[in-house]
Amino acid sequence: MKVHEIPQDNIRTLGGYRKLLYAIDENGHYTGAPTTGWEVEEIVLLDALEDYDRKAEEARHKVLKKQSSPIEYFMYMRRMDLITLAQAMGLFRWQVKRHLKPGVFRKLDAARLQQYADLFRVPLATLTRFEEEI
Amino acid sequence: MNVQHEFQHRHYAHCESGVVTSLLSHQGLSLSEPMVFGLAGGLTFAYLPFIKINGMPLLSYRMYPRSIIGGIQRRLGVKFQSKTYRSQAEAMAELDRFIASGRAVGLQTSAYWLPYFPPEMRFQFNMHNLIVFGKENGEFLVSDPVADHVVRILPEDLQKARFAKGTMAPHGYLYYPTVVPAAIDLKKTIPLAIRKTVNMMLHAPLIFGLRGIFFMADRIENLQGRKDIRYIKLFLGHIVRMQEEIGTGGGGFRFMYAAFLQEAADVLQSQALREASLKMTDAGDQWRQFALACAKAIKNREGAIDLAAIAGLLRTCGNVEKEVYLLLKKMA
Structure with a gap:
């Protein structure tokens, strides 16, 4: 790739940062040069994020119908799946899976709930009063 | 505590090779990032169908994390001191001491906990490397090699980033070069x-x-x-x-x-x-x-x-x- 071929697509997923990459200048030498991003990166990232959003929306409906717990909603909101969430919590997968049951979720102790809230970067009340908050 | 030392932030293409290149050049050994990457044997390809990340197989276009730090030591006779911590408080206290004594250090962190990252990029990714080189008004000064300018982070955020759990958990991993040869063959x-x-x-x-x-x-x-x-x-x-x-x-x-x-x-x-x-x-x-x-x-x-x-x-x-x-x- 030549320096003048470096894409400068101003993609929004870079949040205004520029990245550095290596390309060939007019003298045939490799050099580091900044880019505002390539559309291709944005397409694939947004597609992956859309998938999480869709799953979060499904989870929200399930929570309101008492078929799941708010943990499932925030898991997808924060771009995680069950394994990733379990690892980030330091729990086994089956434990997190249990916490997705509304009945089990209601009986979780305050410390565990706080741990989830911290991980999801939301106030505790957002978890416990999901219906009013979300 | 306000400590700001002479540290030249530079923009690099990749976090680990960037941090290593930057720390070495801070110690007087000036190499390009591609040279560090190549010497450390950073290039690879691997497709691991049995390790899943968010339901997808793990694949990599470069060697596993920390391999550039390891590779560069083998090839160049550079020595890095590195350590992980059991106690989060001790890890942060020691970081303060390093900064106070004028040492810039590399840290392994989780992108999920870095507030200066674009929100779309804040995944549970525990293998992001950055340099802390100073402290000002209660915030650490960070030279993040993939950012085009110096960024800042609050100690509590940095602590979370250093002690995220999960795959390749950093456990506070901290490193800095101790022996840097003046010239290499x-x-x-x-x-x-x-x-x-x-x-x-x-x-x-x-x-x-x-x-x-x-x-x-x-x-x-x-x-x-x-x-x-x-x-x-x-x-x-x-x-x-x-x-x-x-x-x-x-x-x-x-x-x-x-x-x-x-x-x-x-x-x-x-x-x-x-x-x-x-x-x-x-x-x-x-x-x-x-x-x-x-x-x-x-x-x-x-x-x-x-x-x-x-x-x-x-x-x-x-x-x-x-x-x-x-x-x-x-x-x-």
């Missing part, structure tokens, strides 16, 4: 480093190196019968995202390695290396074509995806790379 080390990368790419089994690339091409082609278009698109997107992982220019670190080969050609006065660098650039461009085709398939809302054509583009990447390694093998 690049003429001797470059061929050793190249030989290692070439052997790995040509001869590693099944899912690694060139075989890994062809294996992944077969996997893509085998998706042909799958009804679940959603999965196919996510799978292709996942491949491209791993390939683009910060600053590769779409070439999955191939452009960085081509830059290394070009620099190596100048050091060794080798025409063959110059040729190999051009060929590797060609390989990087092929990877970009592959990424573009995947993105087009994802964007295309209707119509079937031509998986055979996409797999074909990937095999071209493998074939062009193979020529590079055969060329390098002859001269090394």
